[in-house]
Amino acid sequence: MAYPYRHERETRVLSEHFGDxxxxxxxxxxxxxxxxxxxxxxxxxxxxxxxxxxxxxxxxxxxxxxxxxxxxxxxxxxxxxxxxxxxxxxxxxxxxxxxxxxxxxxxxxxxxxxxxxxxxxxxxxxxxxxxxxxxxxxxxxxxxxxxxxxxxxxxxxxxxxxxxxxxxxxxxxxxxxxxxxxxxxxxxxxxxxxxxxxxxxxxxxxxxxxxxxxxxxxxxxxxxxxxxxxxxxxxRQWGTEKSPGTKLFNMSGHLVRRGNFELPLGFPLKDLIYDVCGGIRDGRKLKAVIPGGSSVPILAADEIDIAMDYESVAAAGTMLGTASVIVMDDQTNMVKQVRRMVEFYAHESCGQCTPCREGTQWLARILRRIEDGYGRQEDLDQLLEIGTNMTGTTICVLSDSAAAPVASSIAKFKDEYLALIRRAEPAAAAV
Ligand SMILES: Cc1cc2nc3c(=O)[nH]c(=O)nc-3n(C[C@H](O)[C@H](O)[C@H](O)COP(=O)(O)O)c2cc1C
Ligand code: SF4
Missing domain, CATH: 3.40.50.11540 (NADH-ubiquinone oxidoreductase 51kDa subunit)
Known part of the structure; x- marks a missing residue:
């Protein structure tokens, strides 16, 4: 794909001279x-x-x-x-x-x-x-x-x-x-x-x-x-009344075409994925989308019928954030993805606030335990409780950002957690 790829539905204002x-x-x-x-x-x-x-x-x-x-x-x-x-x-x-x-x-x-x-x-x-x-x-x-x-x-x-x-x-x-x-x-x-x-x-x-x-x-x-x-x-000719203008959408993950695409705010997420980015690569099915960078709650595949402006994305229970859209196909291991994101926040926490310093580490450890085959039924409640204690209690929102994908993935992909835990129960009982 030549850089910069331009899609006919783009409105290039800020990115007009990319590649020149x-x-x-x-x-x-x-x-x-x-x-x-x-x-x-x-x-x-x-x-x-x-x-x-x-x-x-x-x-x-x-x-x-x-x-x-x-x-x-x-x-x-x-x-x-x-x-x-x-x-x-x-x-x-x-x-x-x-x-x-x-x-x-x-x-x-x-x-x-x-x-x-x-x-x-x-x-x-x-x-x-x-x-x-x-x-x-x-x-x-x-x-x-x-x-x-x-x-x-x-x-x-x-x-x-x-x-x-x-x-x-x-x-x-x-x-x-x-x-x-x-x-x-x-x-x-x-x-x-x-x-x-x-x-x-x-x-x-x-x-x-x-x-x-x-x-x-x-x-x-x-x-x-x-x-x-x-x-x-x-x-104001672009976007919505409350979210005017164009926005660079950073598209990554399991897409046919990835990269930056400049579009009016309010552009449909479905069109962004299936038209502008050419859909899911290798003909696979969509599983989940993070619409605004790793700090925001995850959307399941059946929740993507939304417009990409600040208000509409918030109404869907997540955030537009930086409009950094991470797309995951049906082969994605959600527990692993969430664990990797949480480990990032645990590494980057500045350590000033106890809920963030301790909470990010505990979330990462418990997620790792589930992934490694030593998960327990009570781990999910514990993850949610730690996340609640990390939200709205710290100097900055890094702490909230680490908790958000954990809570949303448990709400929407609980079966994946439970499958790992059920498989793990004999191993956990043995230790
Ligand atoms: C942990 C954390 C990391 C952030 N990183 C960035 C960043 O890399 N770039 C950025 O522009 N804003 C970042 N922000 C948001 C900034 O604090 C700030 O809101 C932003 O720079 C304001 O610019 P704006 O009003 O033009 O959005 C971050 C916020 C948090 C809590
Ligand atoms: S919430 Fe922000 S200020 Fe507090 S420890 Fe985490 S990164 Fe540091």
Missing amino acids: PEARTLEGWKKRGGYAALKTALGMAPNEVVDIVKNSGLRGRGGAGFPTGVKWSFMPKDDSRQSHYFLINADESEPGAFKDRELCRWTPHQLIEGAMIGAHAIRAKHVYIYIRGEFFEPAQIIGRAIEEVYAAGIAGPDAMGSGISIDVTLHLGAGAYICGEETALMNSLEGRRGQPRIKPPFPAVMGAFSKPTTINNVETVCAVPHIITNGADWY
Whole structure:
């Protein structure tokens, strides 16, 4: 399959230039209309920029779907600029997610342009792009793009001749999933241990370096130049009233075609799997779908008749999250898959909160025991009880994320657990 594969039902806005190396350079980006939106935004008052983004209905693509313009409006309105920071979250470590690295790799100037517009909107003098350290190629490409914008006078003390000072710095993380959580990212950026902070205070009051800070995901920020150029109504032509715009769907698992596909929010999940991605590979049957990255509850095959927007996916009892769709066929061992996900969270827990530190380890151990043939009937209740104690009781939601697939898989694939336990009972009785 040639990269990038394009499906006729795609609406490519952010990903239009994927696969085009010329679009990575400043000259190439400018030829494609780049930095016109920044020029326009720098000529506007910060509040005007915030209002356009608010009216567009753009929602954060980092997982929670919080309205971006509303988030920007929380920042103090003083004009000192010295003391505000805009952080770009390019940590992307969620299993199933692989969109931000592609945006960084193919369209670094789209990201920098969006980041500088955001900085102006929240009156920040400094943008930090925090990227996961293992993303060697995307980091190199962004680094080069930053050099280009400084040399061209786009970034720096007099951004595009506007008299406004905006600096852009690239910061490499060390590859810890928890450093994608916004306050852990701030600690890491400051050179501290990457552990989430208790909120309040919220970042808009006291964030990076103890100053008012806004943080946004790469994909969120990449949408901003298009909104400034074309207007809020243009952006609202796609999606639904509450979930407008296009979204990169990261499709992985047992599919004929995998990869990133940009589609309007509200696109039917069934069409995404069977039309855009060509269905289940090797003619097999669908068993389960994780619609929003490994942190969200699992859907069974008979639950996929839903639209992929924030509200519809929530109504189905799960979450759109990062729209990282993991598709599993009928040969998948669900207990094994869930155990592998839980082990990931157990490894990545920062260890501050007892329910998370202990709970993730216990979930992993019990799941491993069931898988290894030593499961007991009471294990399922115990898994659910541990999960309940891990939910809503900790500093960040990593703990909830580990518990969600366990509870949903027991609810929907209990027979698989029971089959392993029944087979195990003679072995368990012998020890
Ligand atoms: C454990 C954990 C990991 C996270 N990892 C990421 C990440 O890699 N990238 C990201 O953008 N957001 C991540 N988030 C969400 C961020 O905390 C934050 O909500 C997001 O960057 C805000 O941007 P948005 O409003 O544009 O979505 C993570 C959250 C948690 C709890
Ligand atoms: S929930 Fe887990 S990862 Fe989050 S702060 Fe607590 S211990 Fe750390």
